[in-house]
Amino acid sequence: MESSSDSDGSHISATPPRNTKPSRQRPPRPSPQPQPQPKPLEPKPEPKLKPKPKPALLPSHKSILRFRASSKSNPISEPKNPSSEPTRPDPPPDPSPLLSPTLPYQICRWPSDPSRAIPPVDSGDTLLTPQGRHFYKSPSFSKIRRTTINFDSFEDDEPSSSSSAPKSQPKAENGGSDSSVPDWVPPEPKREVASGSGVSAIAVKKRFDLVGGNVPSVPVKFRKSGAEGNFVKLNLNRRKRKFVNRRGNSSSSGRRKFYRKGKRKLKSQGENEGETVGEEDELVTDAIVQQQNRKQDSKRPKFDTELFEEAVLAARNEPSDENLVKLLSLTYGYDSFRDGQLEAIKMVLEGKSTMLVLPTGAGKSLCYQLPSIILPGVTLVVSPLIALMIDQLKQLPHMIRGGLLSSSQRPEEASETIRLLQQGAIKVLLVSPERFLNAEFLSIFSATTVISLVVVDEAHCISEWSHNFRPSFMRLRASLLRAKLNVNCILAMTATATATTLGSVMSALEIPPTNLIQKAILRDNLQLSVSLSRNRMKDLLMLIKSTSFTDVQSIIIYCKFQFETEMISRYLCDNNISAKSYHSGIPAKDRSRVQELFFTNKICVVVATVAFGMGLDKRDIGAVIHYTLPESLEEYVQEIGRAGRDGRLSYCHLYFDEDTYFKLRSLMYSDGVDEYVVNKFLCQVFTSDESLHGKICSLVKETASRKFDMKEEVMLTLLTQLELGEVRYLHLLPELNVTCTLNFHKTSPVLLAGNDAVVAAILKRSETKQGQYVFDIPTVANSIGVTATILSNHLQNLKLKGEVTYEVKDQAYCYTIVEVPADLCSLSAHLTKWLSEVESCKVRKLDTMFNAAVFAVNACEKVQGGCDGQHTLCLQRNILQYFNEDDNSEVPNKMGKDSRFLRADIKVFLQSNSQAKFTPRAVARIMHGIASPSYPSTFWSKTHFWGRYTNIDFQVVMEAAKAELINFVRKDAV
Numbered sequence: 001m002e003s004s005s006d007s008d009g010s011h012i013s014a015t016p017p018r019n020t021k022p023s024r025q026r027p028p029r030p031s032p033q034p035q036p037q038p039k040p041l042e043p044k045p046e047p048k049l050k051p052k053p054k055p056a057l058l059p060s061h062k063s064i065l066r067f068r069a070s071s072k073s074n075p076i077s078e079p080k081n082p083s084s085e086p087t088r089p090d091p092p093p094d095p096s097p098l099l100s101p102t103l104p105y106q107i108c109r110w111p112s113d114p115s116r117a118i119p120p121v122d123s124g125d126t127l128l129t130p131q132g133r134h135f136y137k138s139p140s141f142s143k144i145r146r147t148t149i150n151f152d153s154f155e156d157d158e159p160s161s162s163s164s165a166p167k168s169q170p171k172a173e174n175g176g177s178d179s180s181v182p183d184w185v186p187p188e189p190k191r192e193v194a195s196g197s198g199v200s201a202i203a204v205k206k207r208f209d210l211v212g213g214n215v216p217s218v219p220v221k222f223r224k225s226g227a228e229g230n231f232v233k234l235n236l237n238r239r240k241r242k243f244v245n246r247r248g249n250s251s252s253s254g255r256r257k258f259y260r261k262g263k264r265k266l267k268s269q270g271e272n273e274g275e276t277v278g279e280e281d282e283l284v285t286d287a288i289v290q291q292q293n294r295k296q297d298s299k300r301p302k303f304d305t306e307l308f309e310e311a312v313l314a315a316r317n318e319p320s321d322e323n324l325v326k327l328l329s330l331t332y333g334y335d336s337f338r339d340g341q342l343e344a345i346k347m348v349l350e351g352k353s354t355m356l357v358l359p360t361g362a363g364k365s366l367c368y369q370l371p372s373i374i375l376p377g378v379t380l381v382v383s384p385l386i387a388l389m390i391d392q393l394k395q396l397p398h399m400i401r402g403g404l405l406s407s408s409q410r411p412e413e414a415s416e417t418i419r420l421l422q423q424g425a426i427k428v429l430l431v432s433p434e435r436f437l438n439a440e441f442l443s444i445f446s447a448t449t450v451i452s453l454v455v456v457d458e459a460h461c462i463s464e465w466s467h468n469f470r471p472s473f474m475r476l477r478a479s480l481l482r483a484k485l486n487v488n489c490i491l492a493m494t495a496t497a498t499a500t501t502l503g504s505v506m507s508a509l510e511i512p513p514t515n516l517i518q519k520a521i522l523r524d525n526l527q528l529s530v531s532l533s534r535n536r537m538k539d540l541l542m543l544i545k546s547t548s549f550t551d552v553q554s555i556i557i558y559c560k561f562q563f564e565t566e567m568i569s570r571y572l573c574d575n576n577i578s579a580k581s582y583h584s585g586i587p588a589k590d591r592s593r594v595q596e597l598f599f600t601n602k603i604c605v606v607v608a609t610v611a612f613g614m615g616l617d618k619r620d621i622g623a624v625i626h627y628t629l630p631e632s633l634e635e636y637v638q639e640i641g642r643a644g645r646d647g648r649l650s651y652c653h654l655y656f657d658e659d660t661y662f663k664l665r666s667l668m669y670s671d672g673v674d675e676y677v678v679n680k681f682l683c684q685v686f687t688s689d690e691s692l693h694g695k696i697c698s699l700v701k702e703t704a705s706r707k708f709d710m711k712e713e714v715m716l717t718l719l720t721q722l723e724l725g726e727v728r729y730l731h732l733l734p735e736l737n738v739t740c741t742l743n744f745h746k747t748s749p750v751l752l753a754g755n756d757a758v759v760a761a762i763l764k765r766s767e768t769k770q771g772q773y774v775f776d777i778p779t780v781a782n783s784i785g786v787t788a789t790i791l792s793n794h795l796q797n798l799k800l801k802g803e804v805t806y807e808v809k810d811q812a813y814c815y816t817i818v819e820v821p822a823d824l825c826s827l828s829a830h831l832t833k834w835l836s837e838v839e840s841c842k843v844r845k846l847d848t849m850f851n852a853a854v855f856a857v858n859a860c861e862k863v864q865g866g867c868d869g870q871h872t873l874c875l876q877r878n879i880l881q882y883f884n885e886d887d888n889s890e891v892p893n894k895m896g897k898d899s900r901f902l903r904a905d906i907k908v909f910l911q912s913n914s915q916a917k918f919t920p921r922a923v924a925r926i927m928h929g930i931a932s933p934s935y936p937s938t939f940w941s942k943t944h945f946w947g948r949y950t951n952i953d954f955q956v957v958m959e960a961a962k963a964e965l966i967n968f969v970r971k972d973a974v
């Protein structure tokens with residue numbers, strides 16, 4: 001590698017203007033055949049999208065003009081051209097706010113004293129100075145105290161938060177192409193019912209009756225008792241009535257207040273389900289369900305309870321095909337099972353743990369719902385998102401009584417669900433995996449409340465090799481489920497899992513290989529196509545306005561970043577296409593409105609991040625367009641699976657380009673950590689304070705995240721691994737707000753303390769600030785030997801009596817230490833290696849996705865012998881191969897392995913930020929434009945070098961940064 005490290009740094013930037021950079025190559029073309037030519041578009045004066053946009057939804061001519069007039073300043077039409085940036089770097093930032101007292105290293109000038117001017121000696125993992133000081137190979141720097149740090153929030157919407165995009169770099173689309181023809185326009189068959197799709201027509205739509213009025217999130221509809229299934233009866237009407245307003249409609253505002261209250265309660269309880277989306281989605285789904293219920297109710301034939309009970313008994317006594325089909329028909333109104341359903345149901349009824357892999361929309365839910373009617377005990381469904389749980393609950397047929405235990409419930413509501421559960425009145429209970437941290441929850445299941453079946457929805461989340469690993473899912477292991485819930489039969493369901501992922505899920509849940517039911521990954525009514533686009537906005541518009549889309553009523557456009565969704569929906573509206581954006585940054589009420597408009601076909605297009613679509617069952621979505629490359633083939637398959645659920649031919653088009661790929665690839669490295677940081681983290685977790693062993697320990701999420709420059713999810717992953725790995729080092733407890741500020745109102749604190757041991761302990765261990773008592777909940781709880789929950793309940797009682805008011809803050813991971821590791825260093829090395837393997841796996845998934853797109857565009861026609869602009873067979877083949885093989889082999893990638901100016905640029909960067917401390921990873925992140933807790937984009941994106949080297953492999957940049965940091969320290973030493 002060429003080194004420019006000898007340059008004296010007198011220049012400001014070694015990087016030449018970007019427009020002189022050799023242009024990035026297009027993806028290689030293995031085939032000598034010409035690339036498929038874009039199909040010319042017929043000029044179309046009017047878009048024929050249905051329904052015709054109403055004037056209210058359409059922009060006026062003025063707005064179109066405004067849009068155009070402002071396009072110059074709009075990052076879409078005029079992307080920030082890096083080459084136009086001044087070559088002078090920004091003035092060196094004031095480092096003081098960015099210096100962490102906790103990160104050990106800061107660039108510092110070596111003392112001028114020649115006796116100390118000897119460069120460090122390499123000694124294995126650390127660099128040893130002649131004075132015997134140790135430095136890590138990542139160059140070593142001294143501490144400087146940081147005063148404040150601004151946290152960055154990320155713009156990507158991935159539920160698993162596996163990667164993030166820095167806020168301040170809305171790299172806009174290149175408007176380079178002048179072509180008025182998009183790179184790709186689909187052939188023009190009319191949408192029709194695909195034959196042999198394996199998706200049978202639905203004879204009678206199921207109704208979306210809701211049960212479990214104790215669940216605040218679910219809109220409740222009264223039913224006349226005559227039609228009420230009495231298989232398991234719930235008397236929840238009193239609760240339901242709470243939400244019915246004078247007009248007889250359920251009052252969403254009432255509910256909203258109710259939810260918020262619940263949420264506040266949750267915070268004080270300190271339980272965290274891991275998703276903010278849950279609270280919001282309660283609102284999102286609300287109106288839609290009401291509407292669906294109304295529609296369904298009018299169509300529903302009278303329900304014959306006796307016949308139903310007979311069918312249940314018959315299926316229980318003899319689960320024959322005939323009996324099960326009869327029950328299916330009575331419960332759902334469907335004539336037949338879909339592929340894989342009957343097989344799965346029979347396995348479960350035989351008590352065999354089963355792994356079920358069916359495509360999205362193929363009807364997996366039915367595979368646990370029907371057995372839940374037949375099995376004697378409760379069916380416990382574990383789901384990763386509250387939104388999904390709500391969706392599942394909504395979709396339960398009215399004769400299956402469901403309940404939900406979620407963080408957004410008030411304690412009374414949760415108690416009510418538990419009471420009903422213990423009475424045997426709930427057949428299907430939906431919970432999040434975080435519930436398994438809660439000892440009270442586990443204690444519900446006793447001899448009286450038997451669980452017949454545990455269902456793990458989105459089971460791929462168990463595996464760290466999946467595209468959507470959730471640490472809390474690691475808790476779902478057969479051994480744990482057996483021990484805690486006394487359950488033997490587990491049904492794991494997913495639509496997207498590679499062979500490697502399936503292997504790890506099945507081994508965690510102890511499902512024998514013979515019990516795998518796996519059907520086609522893709523429905524065959526999806527027409528897949530890909531195009532390399534240099535002007536995605538323009539191409540997208542042409543595509544949507546093309547004649548092939550004439551009959552398409554509903555379209556989802558998936559983007560990676562929130563700003564993209566807003567920019568595109570605005571652009572489409574300005575071009576007379578009714579579109580709305582949807583992402584997790586939009587207030588819940590507005591999201592709810594967007595979803596409602598989409599469901600009722602009042603808008604044609606939703607431009608969304610991954611936040612949209614989980615549990616979405618809109619049958620007439622005619623097209624799914626990927627404006628941004630998905631991060632994996634799993635994500636791609638999952639998202640295109642939302643199209644064509646009605647069995648009709650549907651379009652799935654994917655745009656890709658190298659810049660987006662490079663940017664996404666950078667983001668794959670945003671979770672990475674270094675071994676010495678993991679070591680420091682472990683040192684803090686296993687505090688040397690012996691007296692804390694066996695007691696409640698806590699780690700405030702925000703503070704720790706800054707301290708270790710580690711994302712909260714990464715910390716949770718490490719903690720979960722420490723609990724569930726080969727050796728059980730700790731026991732995780734529910735998350736808690738640990739800092740409490742208490743005010744006394746009636747009795748004086750000292751008097752109250754005389755009669756109350758808890759208050760006495762609080763007084764002893766709190767600081768007083770302006771008459772308020774501030775204390776750490778775990779410290780006080782430990783001092784009197786009670787759990788944090790008991791302490792919280794006690795405070796709550798005092799509050800109810802009017803004695804105190806209090807506030808809690810500082811959400812923390814809580815745990816007790818089971819065993820202190822004998823060798824923290826080797827444990828750190830082991831954990832870091834594991835995390836880095838997980839990271840490589842994510843990178844490989846992205847590379848595979850990108851390669852599949854490149855291959856489709858370049859080689860598809862050769863493989864298929866001409867396919868008129870569509871790549872269905874080619875992509876299907878690639879997808880099939882990917883899902884059937886182990887996905888841990890090396891994947892070729894397009895990343896640059898060197899750059900002439902890289903080291904020189906790093907050198908300049910280090911010189912111009914000499915007061916700040918850096919590690920090689922921190923420098924590489926900045927060069928790749930990745931924010932982290934200690935290096936927020938709000939500050940660091942201002943540097944000239946931010947995101948400059950996204951096209952060079954991250955590891956290469958890290959190596960270069962390491963070398964330059966060492967040089968920097970050495971030079972100072974001379």
Ligand SMILES: Nc1ncnc2c1ncn2[C@@H]1O[C@H](COP(=O)(O)OP(=O)(O)OP(=O)(O)O)[C@@H](O)[C@H]1O
Nearest residue numbers: 202334336337338359360361362363364365366495
């Ligand atoms: N045997 C059947 N006949 C007709 N329709 C069915 C049948 N089974 C399920 N369905 C319908 O198919 C639709 C999709 O079902 P469901 O939501 O369970 O799919 P899924 O596989 O869980 O999808 P996803 O992976 O997106 O969650 C629902 O509307 C459901 O009622």
